[in-house]
Amino acid sequence: MLLQNASQVLTFRERIPPDQMIVENGTVAIDHGRIVGVGKTEELRGKFEASEILDATGKIVTPGLIDCHTHLVFAGSRERELDMRMAGFSYMDMLKSGGGILRTMYDTRASSKDRLVQQGKRVLDGMVVHGTTTVEAKSGYGLTVEDELKILRAVRDLDGQHPVDIVPTFMGAHAIPPEHEDTPNEYVKLVTGEMIPQVAANRLAQFCDVFCDKGVFSVEQAREILLAGRQYGLLSKIHADEFSDIGASRLAIELGAVSAEHLLHTSRESLIRLARAGVVPVLLPAASLTLMENRFSDAKALLENGLHFAVASDFNPSCPTESLQFVLTLLCFGMKVPVVEGLRALTLTAAKALRRERDLGSIELGKMADLVVFDVSDYRFLLQHLGANLVSHVIKSGAVVVDDGKLVKAGG
Numbered sequence: 001m002l003l004q005n006a007s008q009v010l011t012f013r014e015r016i017p018p019d020q021m022i023v024e025n026g027t028v029a030i031d032h033g034r035i036v037g038v039g040k041t042e043e044l045r046g047k048f049e050a051s052e053i054l055d056a057t058g059k060i061v062t063p064g065l066i067d068c069h070t071h072l073v074f075a076g077s078r079e080r081e082l083d084m085r086m087a088g089f090s091y092m093d094m095l096k097s098g099g100g101i102l103r104t105m106y107d108t109r110a111s112s113k114d115r116l117v118q119q120g121k122r123v124l125d126g127m128v129v130h131g132t133t134t135v136e137a138k139s140g141y142g143l144t145v146e147d148e149l150k151i152l153r154a155v156r157d158l159d160g161q162h163p164v165d166i167v168p169t170f171m172g173a174h175a176i177p178p179e180h181e182d183t184p185n186e187y188v189k190l191v192t193g194e195m196i197p198q199v200a201a202n203r204l205a206q207f208c209d210v211f212c213d214k215g216v217f218s219v220e221q222a223r224e225i226l227l228a229g230r231q232y233g234l235l236s237k238i239h240a241d242e243f244s245d246i247g248a249s250r251l252a253i254e255l256g257a258v259s260a261e262h263l264l265h266t267s268r269e270s271l272i273r274l275a276r277a278g279v280v281p282v283l284l285p286a287a288s289l290t291l292m293e294n295r296f297s298d299a300k301a302l303l304e305n306g307l308h309f310a311v312a313s314d315f316n317p318s319c320p321t322e323s324l325q326f327v328l329t330l331l332c333f334g335m336k337v338p339v340v341e342g343l344r345a346l347t348l349t350a351a352k353a354l355r356r357e358r359d360l361g362s363i364e365l366g367k368m369a370d371l372v373v374f375d376v377s378d379y380r381f382l383l384q385h386l387g388a389n390l391v392s393h394v395i396k397s398g399a400v401v402v403d404d405g406k407l408v409k410a411g412g
């Protein structure tokens, strides 16, 4: 297949001068789901015999967007909490009164796996129409052995049924369930001694994540859980410094975590240290917005030091957005990040946060043909039309899955 005549192809190829990163009047050649050619249309003309041609005149092409932090699978919804939140109840107030994560936990425990799959499928359909081709999905609304396994099995079913690829993360340490309110260390033992071994034995996750913050899991508990995960081959991720800095980002460095996420209360120095140590910072501006925290992470500090970060939706019941274009808007306007760096955060660096950069995240020879065509003639227009879905086509592993803005291949 040839995707040709695009006004710009943003390749995000590494180790090339930044001015060559954007190919004007570009074409991408695809064979057997992989990228076999990328360059100027006139240079590629005649080099390939295409059975299918997609004309992208007046449009731009980017790598498929990667949502590297979501809580995709859960039951129920939380609209009833909105008035309380607007009245000033904090996230931790809601959690202590049995709301927030715990509300969703009750609904998820009561739900069958098939219902979770149905709800998740609707979300994935929305995501792919907005240009997302790979999604990370965390468990963490079950908080019992059986319910955590149920969520991860729903994730596996979704991955098999839907064109979007899903990277599964075990996050039994998302909250302390009410039955262990007074015995949190017993719950940690359940996570390390039963959940992690069973998740690993059933090959249900690639990563292990912990919500390390005041009132949730301490640094010591998080260390114990992440080390147990590592023993079973689960790479570490950590929810760090979302509400307070208790040392979670330092723990991420100590353990060589793949990524540290949220980082709202991380100092400039700690943020730079984190990224220099090779931990991918994952910023979640939609979570800042919906929690009304009135602050964003210091993305500028990273860029000024030549460091990169990923950005993701944090899709969850209190932050339910399928649109990474909306997240891009928040990132760029909220943190004064140039659009091209915002797109890098949603593609190449997001792939690194999932350890998938060998296959995903940029448009270069040999990588998977996951591509988005946006109906704009210059990438900067992505911030010139707030709130609109500007996706015209999505190609997943070489197949067109969104055509003219419409989903064509759900359940394939």
Ligand SMILES: [Zn+2]
Residues within 6 Å of the ligand: 069, 070, 071, 239, 314
């Ligand atoms: Zn999260």
